[in-house]
Amino acid sequence: xxxIDKSFCAVNIDKDKCMGCTNCMKxxxxxxxxxxxGKAQIDFARxxxxxxxxxxxxxxxxxxxxxxxxIINKYKYKVALLPPSLFGQFKNVMEPELVANAMKNIGFDxxxxxxxxxxxxxxxxxxxxxxxxxxxxxxxxxCPVCVELILYRYHGLADNLMTxxxxxxxxxxxxxxxxxxxxxxxxxxxxxxxxxxxxxxxCSIKRGLYTENVxxxxxxxxxxxxxxxxxxxxxxxxxxxxxxxxxxxLAWATSGGEVSNIQKGRQLAADGIxxxxxxxxxxxxxxxxxxxxxxxxxxxxxxxxxxxxxxxxFVCKSKIHSIRRNALLYKTNTVDNVGDAKPEDYKLNEWQxxxxxxxxxxxxxxxxxxxxxxxxxxxxxxxxxGLCGAPTCRAFAEDIVNNRAxxxxxxxxKTDKV
Amino acid sequence: xxxxxxxxxxDGKNFEGAGFASQTTRSKLKQLGLNSDxxxxxxxxxxxxxxxxxxxxxxxxxxxxxxxxxxxITLRDTGKGIENIELAMKEGYSTASDSxxxxxxxxxxxxxxxxxxxxxxxxxxxxxxxxxxxLIFRLV
Numbered sequence: 001x002x003x004i005d006k007s008f009c010a011v012n013i014d015k016d017k018c019m020g021c022t023n024c025m026k027x028x029x030x031x032x033x034x035x036x037x038g039k040a041q042i043d044f045a046r047x048x049x050x051x052x053x054x055x056x057x058x059x060x061x062x063x064x065x066x067x068x069x070x071i072i073n074k075y076k077y078k079v080a081l082l083p084p085s086l087f088g089q090f091k092n093v094m095e096p097e098l099v100a101n102a103m104k105n106i107g108f109d110x111x112x113x114x115x116x117x118x119x120x121x122x123x124x125x126x127x128x129x130x131x132x133x134x135x136x137x138x139x140x141x142x143c144p145v146c147v148e149l150i151l152y153r154y155h156g157l158a159d160n161l162m163t164x165x166x167x168x169x170x171x172x173x174x175x176x177x178x179x180x181x182x183x184x185x186x187x188x189x190x191x192x193x194x195x196x197x198x199x200x201x202x203c204s205i206k207r208g209l210y211t212e213n214v215x216x217x218x219x220x221x222x223x224x225x226x227x228x229x230x231x232x233x234x235x236x237x238x239x240x241x242x243x244x245x246x247x248x249x250l251a252w253a254t255s256g257g258e259v260s261n262i263q264k265g266r267q268l269a270a271d272g273i274x275x276x277x278x279x280x281x282x283x284x285x286x287x288x289x290x291x292x293x294x295x296x297x298x299x300x301x302x303x304x305x306x307x308x309x310x311x312x313x314f315v316c317k318s319k320i321h322s323i324r325r326n327a328l329l330y331k332t333n334t335v336d337n338v339g340d341a342k343p344e345d346y347k348l349n350e351w352q353x354x355x356x357x358x359x360x361x362x363x364x365x366x367x368x369x370x371x372x373x374x375x376x377x378x379x380x381x382x383x384x385x386g387l388c389g390a391p392t393c394r395a396f397a398e399d400i401v402n403n404r405a406x407x408x409x410x411x412x413x414k415t416d417k418v
Numbered sequence: 419x420x421x422x423x424x425x426x427x428x429d430g431k432n433f434e435g436a437g438f439a440s441q442t443t444r445s446k447l448k449q450l451g452l453n454s455d456x457x458x459x460x461x462x463x464x465x466x467x468x469x470x471x472x473x474x475x476x477x478x479x480x481x482x483x484x485x486x487x488x489x490x491i492t493l494r495d496t497g498k499g500i501e502n503i504e505l506a507m508k509e510g511y512s513t514a515s516d517s518x519x520x521x522x523x524x525x526x527x528x529x530x531x532x533x534x535x536x537x538x539x540x541x542x543x544x545x546x547x548x549x550x551x552x553l554i555f556r557l558v
Contacts (some may be wrong), residue, residue, distance in 0.1 A: 155457070156454050156455075284458070285444075285461055286461070286465060357452030359451070360451070363452075364486070366451050367484070369449075369547060370446060370449055398449075
């Protein structure tokens with residue numbers, strides 16, 4: 001199984017390619033990036049692995065960190081965990097079965113759909129929403145970026161986060177059980193590999209965000225796997241297995257898919273990091289009091305918008321819709337796949353918010369620093385130009401009170417002095 | 419240590435903009451590392467106050483003061499004032515116009531909620547002159 005590394009960082013910066021422009025720094029939703037000595041740096045205690053810096057970098061200096069394809073060779077029996085978004089990656093392939101079964105042509109022995117875990121989570125969520133004393137609204141925890149955003153930045157909502165396992169972790173356990181059952185092999189001979197559409201899922205697995213008992217042995221990028229799959233001629237793929245997940249499980253690939261599984265009460269689905277943050281801000285302010293369930297996806301369009309995908313998110317979305325329509329023709333019932341899934345079978349610990357924005361652990365010192373911060377902010381020009389290496393004048397003032405920057409780094413301050 | 423103060427103007431007739439003052443306050447309280455339940459109470463009560471000023475008084479000024487032992491939020495407007503404070507404090511009592519109610523506001527829960535979330539609330543109001551609501555949250 002994967003070794004949990006709490007300090008794992010999902011983003012790598014190539015110092016040679018980084019030009020020290022301020023694009024990524026300006027886009028970072030948690031103000032985790034600073035430009036120092038002409039190069040971007042990430043404070044990983046604040047990073048939520050949203051991938052905005054990877055998406056926005058004009059010089060391709062930022063890349064996601066993932067395992068190399070040959071990691072699978074360490075195991076006798078190799079199973080690929082396929083996210084529903086993967087089925088929308090190929091322009092001319094309409095049958096998801098072709099994509100799934102082609103996994104066997106690139107070195108895997110079997111594959112398992114994450115959408116089956118999604119079917120279970122849908123059923124569990126419906127059950128939770130029927131219960132008493134549930135937080136209002138209940139917030140989905142399937143997107144790890146949104147979970148970390150809440151834990152770091154919107155603490156007041158930590159109790160609203162679902163406390164059951166998300167689809168990926170459930171599917172990983174099921175895939176392992178199936179592999180053991182099919183082959184009779186020992187646990188250490190079975191390798192389960194997730195093919196990730198985004199940096200955040202990789203980080204959530206490696207950091208053990210949901211559970212430290214991760215049933216996954218490695219995380220590959222959808223990019224690498226798709227490029228490999230493209231070299232497989234369709235005529236060589238033998239379609240032995242059909243998809244089992246329901247049309248609604250596949251819907252989780254796109255924004256609004258998760259809530260389409262819920263019939264009770266009022267739901268809201270937001271996608272794209274800025275939209276997600278707007279919704280979280282309004283929720284925390286107590287503005288959206290009539291919503292019962294909230295689905296959040298940090299990537300535009302949902303998981304189809306992940307930075308490790310090869311296909312344009314909108315094309316991918318339209319393909320997923322067609323695949324779902326076809327899936328509807330031969331199966332509509334999710335209950336058969338799910339059995340009697342109960343929330344208590346998939347229980348997680350309560351979420352613990354981490355305040356990464358506090359100025360000091362000691363209240364008296366934090367108070368003094370906030371005082372300094374307030375007066376410094378008034379002195380600074382308020383251009384938010386980023387030339388000092390911080391995303392805003394206020395963030396720069398924060399760095400100064402925490403001894404991470406000096407006021408002389410402010411260009412306006414310097415020229416005024418001259 | 420003495421006090422940290424900041425004020426924001428609350429724009430009247432702008433429901434979208436209401437919430438800016440409480441949002442600013444919230445992010446500063448987070449920087450102080452205060453517990454999330456307290457921050458939530460402050461932010462919700464302050465937001466209700468902002469909405470009240472938008473609905474009834476064409477805006478006003480929201481001031482936050484942080485002392486070592488307490489936070490006080492003062493919401494001051496020069497609107498029409500409250501005729502009967504006791505009645506205004508009743509849950510469900512509202513003098514909001516139909517157009518405001520159509521927007522989902524003015525349910526008569528503003529002041530009662532503010533009182534519920536704050537540790538102490540003081541209202542001073544004079545008809546025709548304006549209203550000042552002071553919310554106190556204790557830190558110890």
